[in-house]
Every structure is written in C-alpha cells, then in structure tokens.
Amino acid sequence: MNLPPVSAYLLAFNNTCETLRAAVQSLLEQSHKPEEILVIDDGSALPVADCLKDLPVRVLRHAHNKGRGAARATAMAEAKFDLVTCCDATNALDSDFVRRAAMRLDEEKAAAVFGRFVQPKQNTATLRWRGRHLYRVDIPYEFSRQARLSTHGAMLKKRVVSEVGGFDPAFRYNEDGDLGRRLVAAGYDVLFDPELKVVSLTDNSVLQLLERYWRWNSGLVGRLTFGDYLKLTVYSLTVMARNDLRARDPAAALISAFCPHYQAWKSWSGKRSQQGVVG
Structure with a gap:
C-alpha cells in the first residue's frame, strides 16, 4: 500500500530535555517517517529550541502557556499534510505506529485513530498505580470505532478536524475529548487500535x-x-x-x-x- 505523507507534532511544556529528545527520536525512527516534525513549545521555561537544535524539527513557541487546546490548534494550523500524528513529549511511539495508523485512516469515515499506553517499568508504587488504574495496561482491549478520542498518541485527518471546528483553544485539558465528540456527532468514526502502542517515558509523583x-x-x-x-x-x-x-x-x-x-x-x-x- 502506497501511504500518503504525514505531518507529526509534539506538545512540550517544561519537559526534560532527555524525554523530549526521546519522544522526537521515536518519530524519526518510524517505519513510515513523517515528512515534517513540529514541536509546539507552550511557554516552557526550558529552552526547547536549544535542546533540539541538532534534530530535524521545527519549533513553534507560545510566549506564555496557553493550554492544550491552543497548542494543538497551533499544530494543526501549521501542519502541511492531511494526516497529522500527535504525541505528548512524555511519550514515545512504537516504530510502526505511523504506518499502521495511516492504514487505519484510509477509510473515508475514519477521522482519527489512537493507541494504548504500555509501561515497561513497574518498579515504584506510583508506576504500578498508574499502570493499574490510569493506563490499565493489564486489561485486554479490543478495536473500537466509537472511542473517546485521546491524543497522547494519535493520528488525525486535518481536513475533517477543520470541518468540525478544530481544537477549541479555550480547553486547557479535555480538548481531545471535546473534539472527539464533535467528530462522532458529525458522522465520523474515532478509532481505537490497541495494536498502536504508546510508551510512557516518565514516572509521576x-x-x-x-x-x-x-x-x-x-x-x-x-x-x-x-x-x-x-x-x-x-x-x-x-x-x-x-x-x-x-x-x-x-x-x-x-x-x-x-x-x-x-x-x-x-x-x-x-x-x-x-x-x-x-x-
């Protein structure tokens, strides 16, 4: 199958340079490589551009923190291609993520597809709690066409997202859930594919x-x-x-x-x- 070109973006806000570079590297090592990688610096104290200056990415910086809805709206407006991969700066995408997601979105009614979290390490109480109750890594998942959109690791069709009004900049969180509801209401499918794996790179307090x-x-x-x-x-x-x-x-x-x-x-x-x- 001849796959179309893909844009990709990361959201960054006060992330460590190490995890940010690992997230970018996961995009650079895709079996179907994105034609462009955008990094949206949502007002970080960390000099994101300096951290990534040796990597083939384009950094777009907000002068102050605007929240997730505004950051994703910026990314979608700047993306050159219709298929847009998104990933948070604390995550890495499995090397076949982009190829498999692009194949899923070959369907006309499919507007978005996202994957599941995997968590290699379970060596602290917080990691175990996160895996058990937040990511639910041990639960057997099935493919779904009417899922609640999550953009921790996902691919969207830019033209369809624009058609329903795009990400709402007023949402500092749940911007993806809001967009997903509008996509489904407009008659589109939001796909969840558990074979699309998103690796969490960090621990949490x-x-x-x-x-x-x-x-x-x-x-x-x-x-x-x-x-x-x-x-x-x-x-x-x-x-x-x-x-x-x-x-x-x-x-x-x-x-x-x-x-x-x-x-x-x-x-x-x-x-x-x-x-x-x-x-």
Missing part, C-alpha cells in the same frame, strides 16, 4: 497521578455533588484499593484511598488544571 486521574475522569463532568463524592469513595475502596491489595501493593492502595478526596477538592475548590508535564 503522587500529586501528578492524582491530577491526571481527576483530569481524565472527574474533571470531564463538572462540579461533583456530595453523592458523587460518596460514590467515588466507595469505588476507590471496594474496587481500586482492593485490586491493589490483591496485587500485594499496599502503597498503591493508599494512593487509591486518597484519590476521591483529591477529586472532590479539585472540584469544590475550583482549582484549574494546568497543561503541565504529566500528559
């Missing part, structure tokens, strides 16, 4: 884990009610912490037990999520 879990779950539904809080508390103890203890992982069980209280605090305090380094 407990606070970063709780922030991610809130942003991926409770942060999508608005202000929690007290009833929601009680349900989350019961779930964290009877499902999440129980699974941790079955795995003989009491340290992870403590994180699970605290999780609903963090979600409630985020919801009721009105604290805003920042783009950050945690994906």
Whole structure:
C-alpha cells in the first residue's frame, strides 16, 4: 500500500530535555517517517529550541502557556499534510505506529485513530498505580470505532478536524475529548487500535497521578455533588484499593484511598488544571 505523507507534532511544556529528545527520536525512527516534525513549545521555561537544535524539527513557541487546546490548534494550523500524528513529549511511539495508523485512516469515515499506553517499568508504587488504574495496561482491549478520542498518541485527518471546528483553544485539558465528540456527532468514526502502542517515558509523583486521574475522569463532568463524592469513595475502596491489595501493593492502595478526596477538592475548590508535564 502506497501511504500518503504525514505531518507529526509534539506538545512540550517544561519537559526534560532527555524525554523530549526521546519522544522526537521515536518519530524519526518510524517505519513510515513523517515528512515534517513540529514541536509546539507552550511557554516552557526550558529552552526547547536549544535542546533540539541538532534534530530535524521545527519549533513553534507560545510566549506564555496557553493550554492544550491552543497548542494543538497551533499544530494543526501549521501542519502541511492531511494526516497529522500527535504525541505528548512524555511519550514515545512504537516504530510502526505511523504506518499502521495511516492504514487505519484510509477509510473515508475514519477521522482519527489512537493507541494504548504500555509501561515497561513497574518498579515504584506510583508506576504500578498508574499502570493499574490510569493506563490499565493489564486489561485486554479490543478495536473500537466509537472511542473517546485521546491524543497522547494519535493520528488525525486535518481536513475533517477543520470541518468540525478544530481544537477549541479555550480547553486547557479535555480538548481531545471535546473534539472527539464533535467528530462522532458529525458522522465520523474515532478509532481505537490497541495494536498502536504508546510508551510512557516518565514516572509521576503522587500529586501528578492524582491530577491526571481527576483530569481524565472527574474533571470531564463538572462540579461533583456530595453523592458523587460518596460514590467515588466507595469505588476507590471496594474496587481500586482492593485490586491493589490483591496485587500485594499496599502503597498503591493508599494512593487509591486518597484519590476521591483529591477529586472532590479539585472540584469544590475550583482549582484549574494546568497543561503541565504529566500528559
């Protein structure tokens, strides 16, 4: 199959130079190499351009942090080709990711396709908790055509994204979920292919884990009610912490037990999520 040319981009915000270069290198080593690689520096303190000056990438810098929606909108506007691969700067794509994703998007109704996280290391409580409860690496996944879009490692059709209004710059997080809902509402398919593998390059602190879990779950539904809080508390103890203890992982069980209280605090305090380094 003769595959079309592909653009690719990374989002960067205060990432380490080491992980940023590893993410770029994963794009350079694709079996179907992108014709261009953009790096969107969303107001990092780190001099991203200096870190990548010896690599064939184009760095576009925001003067200040605008959030994920604005950063992805910049990337899509600057991409030269219709197929656009996206990856966060804390992740690396499997070497066959771009080729397989481009083949998936050969279907007319397919607007986007994304892959699943894999996590090679499990040597800390935070990594084990992240793999078990956030990435859910041990769950058997199946291919889906009506998935909730996630752009941690994905490929999109630029013309279709533009057709439905593109990424909303007002969204500092959940910009991909918002776009995915509009794509499906317009009659397009959002594909999830578990054979598309995205490797997480970093560990997270407990606070970063709780922030991610809130942003991926409770942060999508608005202000929690007290009833929601009680349900989350019961779930964290009877499902999440129980699974941790079955795995003989009491340290992870403590994180699970605290999780609903963090979600409630985020919801009721009105604290805003920042783009950050945690994906």
